[in-house]
Amino acid sequence: MIAYLEGRLLEFSERTCLVVTPGGVGYELFMPSSALGQLPAPGEQLAVFVHTVVREDAMDLYGFLAAEDRELFRTLISIDKLGPKKALSILAHFMPEHLREIAFREDDAALATVPGIGPKSARQILWFLKDKVNKIKGPLGKAPAKGGAARPADEYLDALAGLRNLGYSEEEARPLLQEIFGEEPDLDAAGAIRTALKRIASARS
Numbered sequence: 566m567i568a569y570l571e572g573r574l575l576e577f578s579e580r581t582c583l584v585v586t587p588g589g590v591g592y593e594l595f596m597p598s599s600a601l602g603q604l605p606a607p608g609e610q611l612a613v614f615v616h617t618v619v620r621e622d623a624m625d626l627y628g629f630l631a632a633e634d635r636e637l638f639r640t641l642i643s644i645d646k647l648g649p650k651k652a653l654s655i656l657a658h659f660m661p662e663h664l665r666e667i668a669f670r671e672d673d674a675a676l677a678t679v680p681g682i683g684p685k686s687a688r689q690i691l692w693f694l695k696d697k698v699n700k701i702k703g704p705l706g707k708a709p710a711k712g713g714a715a716r717p718a719d720e721y722l723d724a725l726a727g728l729r730n731l732g733y734s735e736e737e738a739r740p741l742l743q744e745i746f747g748e749e750p751d752l753d754a755a756g757a758i759r760t761a762l763k764r765i766a767s768a769r770s
Contacts, residue, residue, distance in 0.1 A: 566617045567592070567626060574611045577604055582628065584611055594628030595649070597656040603630060618649055625649065637661050644693040655679050662739065668694040669722050721746055723754035728761060741765070 572586040582604060585591045594613060605611060613628040614635040627649055629635040634656065641652035658679050659667065667675050668691055676687035721742060728738040738761065745760050746752060752760070 566619075567615045568617070569613070570594075570615055570628070571610070571612045574605055574607050574609055576607055577601055582611075584613060584628075592626055594626045595653060596628045597634075597653050599657050599660070600628070600630050600634070616649075627653065634661060637664070640694070640697050641690075643697070644690055647690060651679075651681060654681060662743075663735070664694075666722060666725065666735075666739075667691070670726070671695065720752065720754045720757065724757040724761070727754060727758045731758075731762075733765070737765075 570584050570586065570592055572584045572592075575583040575585050575591060577583070579598070579601070581593050581595050582601060583591050583593050594615065613630065614632050616627045616629070616635055616638060618625045618627065627635075627638065629638065638649075638652050638656060641647055641655060642649055655664065655676070659675075666672075671688075671691050673684060673687040673691055676682060676691060677684045679687075682690070724742050725735065725738055728742070729735060741761050741764060742757060745757050745764075749756075749760075
């Protein structure tokens, strides 16, 4: 199975890219549109983590710019009736940390914004994903530092929900809370919200 490729980016389209290895072999990879938008210019060097799907009539390669994105893709396709193409569509719409948040708070309305996923499918996907999401590395699932504990995801999500209720967007609140909990992992949600509001006020003054 192909798990990793390094080579020169020959071309890319709306769904795929073509990577040519130093040996002259070209590999076409399906990628999330969010990853395709981060590719270098054609002719530049590229490193890609790969998941290989072997079917009776073809072998499809799915490429990712980070190993954590590939791990999340593998988690998605382990869910019953969720195939690789639909998993790519989900990853195109949500960054991994955002998808984890959606899973923890069971926000089926957000997931249902992905084309091809209706409300019923979204609920089923989140029901399975919530059980699996703790296994994925990332802002909500970091391994604890030596001698310490990982911050509770519930405190982070409660703080995020609190800031949203106060009118702040997730795009503004997420990186701020990640920074705050990174500095003070023992904070509860209320303390994190107070700290966030102070920093927001200070930045705007």
